[in-house]
Amino acid sequence: MARRRIGLVKIKDIIRYRLVAGMGERRVARAVGVSRTAVGKYIRAFQLSGLELSQLESMADSALEETLAGVKTLLKSSRYQELSGRFPSMLLELKKKGMTLQLLWERYLQDYPQGYQYSQFCLHFHQWCNASEVSMHIEHKAGEEMFVDWAGDTLKVINGNTGQEWPLEQFVAILGASGLTYVEARETQQEEDWIRGNEGAMWYWGGVSLALIPDCTKTAVARIDPYEPGINPVFDDFAKHYGMVIVPARARHPKDKALVENAVRLVYQRISVHLSGKTFYSLKEVNEAIRDLLEKHNNRPFQKLEISRRELFEKVERQALAPLPAERFPLKSVAMATVQFNYHVELHEDIHYYSVPHYLRTKDPKTQVKIVYDDRVVAIYYDNMRIVQYMRDRAPNGYTTLAEHMPPEHRWYAEWSRERFISWARTMGSQVETVIAKVLDSHTYAPQGFRVCLGILNLAKPHGAEKLNKACRRALSFGTYSYTRIRNILAQGLEQERQPQLELLSPRLPEHENLRGREYFN
Numbered sequence: 001m002a003r004r005r006i007g008l009v010k011i012k013d014i015i016r017y018r019l020v021a022g023m024g025e026r027r028v029a030r031a032v033g034v035s036r037t038a039v040g041k042y043i044r045a046f047q048l049s050g051l052e053l054s055q056l057e058s059m060a061d062s063a064l065e066e067t068l069a070g071v072k073t074l075l076k077s078s079r080y081q082e083l084s085g086r087f088p089s090m091l092l093e094l095k096k097k098g099m100t101l102q103l104l105w106e107r108y109l110q111d112y113p114q115g116y117q118y119s120q121f122c123l124h125f126h127q128w129c130n131a132s133e134v135s136m137h138i139e140h141k142a143g144e145e146m147f148v149d150w151a152g153d154t155l156k157v158i159n160g161n162t163g164q165e166w167p168l169e170q171f172v173a174i175l176g177a178s179g180l181t182y183v184e185a186r187e188t189q190q191e192e193d194w195i196r197g198n199e200g201a202m203w204y205w206g207g208v209s210l211a212l213i214p215d216c217t218k219t220a221v222a223r224i225d226p227y228e229p230g231i232n233p234v235f236d237d238f239a240k241h242y243g244m245v246i247v248p249a250r251a252r253h254p255k256d257k258a259l260v261e262n263a264v265r266l267v268y269q270r271i272s273v274h275l276s277g278k279t280f281y282s283l284k285e286v287n288e289a290i291r292d293l294l295e296k297h298n299n300r301p302f303q304k305l306e307i308s309r310r311e312l313f314e315k316v317e318r319q320a321l322a323p324l325p326a327e328r329f330p331l332k333s334v335a336m337a338t339v340q341f342n343y344h345v346e347l348h349e350d351i352h353y354y355s356v357p358h359y360l361r362t363k364d365p366k367t368q369v370k371i372v373y374d375d376r377v378v379a380i381y382y383d384n385m386r387i388v389q390y391m392r393d394r395a396p397n398g399y400t401t402l403a404e405h406m407p408p409e410h411r412w413y414a415e416w417s418r419e420r421f422i423s424w425a426r427t428m429g430s431q432v433e434t435v436i437a438k439v440l441d442s443h444t445y446a447p448q449g450f451r452v453c454l455g456i457l458n459l460a461k462p463h464g465a466e467k468l469n470k471a472c473r474r475a476l477s478f479g480t481y482s483y484t485r486i487r488n489i490l491a492q493g494l495e496q497e498r499q500p501q502l503e504l505l506s507p508r509l510p511e512h513e514n515l516r517g518r519e520y521f522n
Contacts, residue, residue, distance in 0.1 A: 010034065011064075014042050019053060048127045080124065082112060087128045088306060092316055101125065140176030140259075143320025146209040146244075147260035148173045148198055150189055150217065155272050160281040168286060170272065171197030174263040177320075178313035180205055181263050183271055183294050185286045192331060194219040195238050199329055202242060205313065207321025212244045215260075221248045230384050234332055234372055241329045243322055270297045332374045339367040343405060347371055347378060351396045355405040356380055356387060421453045428460055429469030435481045442481075455483040463490050470495040 010032050017028045018039065025043075029036040049067050051059075086108065093099050105121045116124065151170035159166035168185040171193070182201040186193035194217070202208055214220035220235050231239075231246050239246045271293045280286045298310045307315075337345040339361045344353040360367045360382060370381040379389040393400050418440050425436040435456060439449045460468045471489040475481055489495050 011042050014039055015046050015053070018043050019046075079115065083108070083116060083121070083124060084128060087125060090125065091129070092307075092312070141320075142177040142317040143207075143322070144210045145176035145213055146173060146201065146211070147176060147213045147263075148201065149215045149260045149264065151264045151267060151272075153268065153272070155185055155286075156276055157286060158277065158279040160279045166280070168283070169193065170264075170267060171200075172260060172264050172267055173198065173201035174260050175205065175209065175313065175317055176259060178317040179259075179263075179309045180298055180313040180317070181267070181294065181309065183267055183290050185283060185290060187283065189217070189219065191219045191232070191234055191334070195234065195329065195331055198238065199242075202324065203328075205318070205321065206324065207318065208242050208244060208324060209321060210244065211247050212239055213247050213249055213260075215249055220246070233370075233379070233381050233384065233386060234334070237332065237372075238329050242325060266297065270300075330374045330376075332372045332379075335371045335373070336368055337371050339369060343407075344399060344401070345369055345371065345380065347373065349373075350392075350394045352393055353397075353399045354378060354380060354388070354390055355399075355401040356382070357405050358407045360387075416450050416454075421450070421457070424457055425453075428457070428465040429472070431469045431472040431476065432457070432465075434476060435472040435486070438481045452483050456486055459487060459490060467495055 013032050014028055014034070017023045017031060018025065023031070025036050025039045028039045032039070051064075051067065090104050093104060094101070101122055102118070105118050108115055108121065115121070149172055151172055153170075154167040155170050157166050157168065158164070168187060169189050171182075171184045171186055173182040174180070182204045184197050184200050186197055198212070214235075218232070220232055221230065231248075236246065271290055274293055275286070275289055278289075280289070298313075299308045301308045333349075335348065337347070339345055339356055340353075341361065343358040343361045344355050346353050354371075356369060360369070367382070369387075372379045372381060373392060376392055377389060378392045379386050381387065388402065388405075390400055421436050421440065422433060425433040436453050439452050439456070442449065456468075456472075459471075463471075467490060468486075471486050471494075472481075474489050474495050475486050478485070
């Protein structure tokens with residue numbers, strides 16, 4: 001007895017249930033009342049036809065029937081059967097760097113001269129890819145891209161310690177070429193969880209891809225821009241530690257992240273649904289359960305490719321990944337700080353102060369900067385741009401200052417010190433050294449005397465060091481060490497005169513009985 005023909009109404013229901021509602025083939029078969037084989041046959045025929053789902057309702061039944069019949073005829077042809085048998089191996093070859101469809105087509109014609117021409121060869125191959133589970137992987141070369149994102153829905157388990165519901169975030173990563181997937185539960189989507197999730201993925205597959213492609217989450221992208229997005233500074237340091245480049249997916253371009261979104265859908269189906277509502281006593285215990293289900297997912301064969309993600313990874317992608325660094329990324333701490341009146345910011349953990357450019361200091365509002373630090377390095381960011389980086393100094397109440405951060409007047413003082421002035425004066429003579437020391441000692445705040453010292457020492461340029469030394473000796477004999485007095489002595493040539501005798505300057509007093517002599521005081 002001939003089999004009854006399936007009506008077009010049922011065929012449309014099959015397509016809608018499978019491709020729109022996302023039902024499995026078995027569920028569709030039960031809902032429509034046909035075999036699972038028939039469901040798979042009509043779904044494949046529709047996908048190979050090149051039709052869009054939006055055309056299904058408006059398309060005439062006769063046109064749909066004719067289109068699907070043409071696809072079925074194609075599938076029965078021996079030439080197509082010979083070509084389609086090559087598709088799985090072709091897909092593996094295309095993962096290799098330098099391999100193209102043109103080269104594969106040339107090999108195909110050498111083996112099968114009566115085969116399809118290049119345009120039909122490409123058309124049938126792409127239709128086969130679109131009709132299979134691996135449609136997203138065709139454009140990605142081995143070792144090039146790692147896609148990452150948070151799953152939109154949390155994993156809701158029961159915390160055995162509290163008895164309360166425990167919502168956990170799910171971090172998902174996938175390699176572009178092989179589709180090898182990584183899943184990890186984290187308590188939040190904060191920066192530390194984001195960094196450790198990405199790091200966990202790379203250590204899971206034992207290598208580093210060339211590019212890391214995140215969604216535009218704030219922990220990855222600080223400033224959204226279609227041409228030059230601003231990468232979060234800590235995430236950027238993380239990528240540099242592993243030798244990767246960050247290429248954020250463009251906003252409102254779902255195809256840029258279709259691979260990871262498809263992975264998230266499979267995570268819901270193959271991992272989350274099996275763990276939801278179960279009781280766990282630690283995050284480690286949750287991730288151990290996730291790892292068991294993840295291995296089953298990665299070892300499960302693709303529907304059409306007849307190879308698993310793990311096998312595909314081992315064949316074409318593992319050797320293409322760059323090696324891991326010797327150490328994991330030293331996760332940095334982040335603190336906010338106010339730029340103080342002296343253009344320094346405090347790292348509160350060490351009570352140590354670091355300079356920033358003086359122009360960042362404002363009164364209203366006060367400037368806030370971000371300090372990102374680890375055991376060795378302290379970096380300071382303003383407006384998501386790193387403005388300076390220091391080696392960490394844990395000396396309490398200490399200051400680490402760069403001269404270029406100072407305003408001009410402060411920079412001038414910073415270039416001088418008491419020791420520098422004394423050393424310079426010593427080269428000109430002991431009297432000059434004595435005068436400079438007295439000038440510096442006369443000021444409670446040493447920089448106040450720097451300009452006076454500089455003025456005195458510069459008198460050696462027009463007069464010479466020897467005359468300056470004599471002028472300083474003459475000034476000291478008068479009990480003075482001012483710049484003006486020394487300059488006048490040199491200008492009038494008085495540095496050569498001998499010191500006057502005290503008795504010549506003071507008149508001798510006459511003898512008188514009322515005057516007491518020196519003996520009176522002995």
